[in-house]
Amino acid sequence: MKRSVKEIAEAVGARLVGDGSVTVDGVASIASASPDDLVFVADEKHLAEALQSSAGAVIAGEFAAASSSNKPRLISAHPKLTFARAARWLQEQSSEKTPSKVNSGGVHAMAVVSPSARLGAGVLVEARAVVAERAEIGEGTLIGAGAVVGSEVKIGSGCRIYPQVTIYPGTTIGDRVIVHAGAVLGSDGFGYVRDRDGHYEKFPQVGQLVIEDDVEIGANTTIDRGALDETRIGRGTKIDNLVHVGHNCQIGEDVVIAAQTGLSGSIVIEKSVVLGGQVGIGEHARICEGVMLGGQGGVLPNKVLRGKGVAFWGTPAKPVREYLKQLAALARLGKK
Numbered sequence: 001m002k003r004s005v006k007e008i009a010e011a012v013g014a015r016l017v018g019d020g021s022v023t024v025d026g027v028a029s030i031a032s033a034s035p036d037d038l039v040f041v042a043d044e045k046h047l048a049e050a051l052q053s054s055a056g057a058v059i060a061g062e063f064a065a066a067s068s069s070n071k072p073r074l075i076s077a078h079p080k081l082t083f084a085r086a087a088r089w090l091q092e093q094s095s096e097k098t099p100s101k102v103n104s105g106g107v108h109a110m111a112v113v114s115p116s117a118r119l120g121a122g123v124l125v126e127a128r129a130v131v132a133e134r135a136e137i138g139e140g141t142l143i144g145a146g147a148v149v150g151s152e153v154k155i156g157s158g159c160r161i162y163p164q165v166t167i168y169p170g171t172t173i174g175d176r177v178i179v180h181a182g183a184v185l186g187s188d189g190f191g192y193v194r195d196r197d198g199h200y201e202k203f204p205q206v207g208q209l210v211i212e213d214d215v216e217i218g219a220n221t222t223i224d225r226g227a228l229d230e231t232r233i234g235r236g237t238k239i240d241n242l243v244h245v246g247h248n249c250q251i252g253e254d255v256v257i258a259a260q261t262g263l264s265g266s267i268v269i270e271k272s273v274v275l276g277g278q279v280g281i282g283e284h285a286r287i288c289e290g291v292m293l294g295g296q297g298g299v300l301p302n303k304v305l306r307g308k309g310v311a312f313w314g315t316p317a318k319p320v321r322e323y324l325k326q327l328a329a330l331a332r333l334g335k336k
Helices: 005-012 044-052 079-097 320-335
Strands: 015-017 037-040 057-060 073-075 184-187 192-194 200-202 208-211 222-224 230-233 311-313
Touching (some): 005 073, 037 079
Antiparallel strands (some): 192 200
8 A cells, every 4th residue: 555755754753854745665775665665865975876766755864954956855764764664664554554464364174173272353373383282372373284272371462473383381472473484492501410420311391481562583493482481581672593592590681682592591681782693691601781702702601791883803712802802913923
């Protein structure tokens, strides 16, 4: 459904310059845009390219306000964020106006839903999905093809559980959570006790996994339940593909974790932390609020990284400046 750029500007809080009657129905890159698309420009050097493109309208910073172009511009202090919000708003408007399976809900004939499960209005359960005993699924949630929702799982409203996701019994998921294909949530943690003969016996893994609102979890990511207590993923956290979160981890709000990162058990990640790709963190470590840990960084067990806004790198992780100085010193020693 096409919407006018005036409506979009009002919805996302941008200032409109130009013809507000122009309509669009999607978003695109500058190179691939059509007249029905909205594009964004984060810096002035790409403005001319955007204005000369086929796009119907451009979201840009204050630097675009004085342009003589006839193309409508939505002026924002943060163009990329405004673009993301505009894309979401357009999608929401489209889903409200266009009948869809997700809105109407329904259980596919090839799905299996326990009679004791509770499904809210508009829930869609696709083919070969399984919803077990006493599971609760909130309004408007999608359960994708082949997904498994275990007994007594609670899933909030507006969630997207994509194909082949497995959610173990007792897991709790908040509202508007996105879980991509192949993820496994609430599986047993890696906990064993060694006897005198060197044999390993399984330590109880009877805790829970709690995922708060607005979390996104990437494809083939695995998150273990707590051993005796709980693993918790805080509101708004975004986890990439192929990440592993061990048992008893406590991840705060608005954390970002990039692909192939591995977290051992009982780690605390405080709010607004950023972890780069292939980061490895040992058990019982703590990453304090606002820390940034670069790709392939390593944190030893029981260590604490402090410093809001401080970037760490290396193994064992150190502030970037210190780490680079040490690398330079080693290089000089090598030449000698």
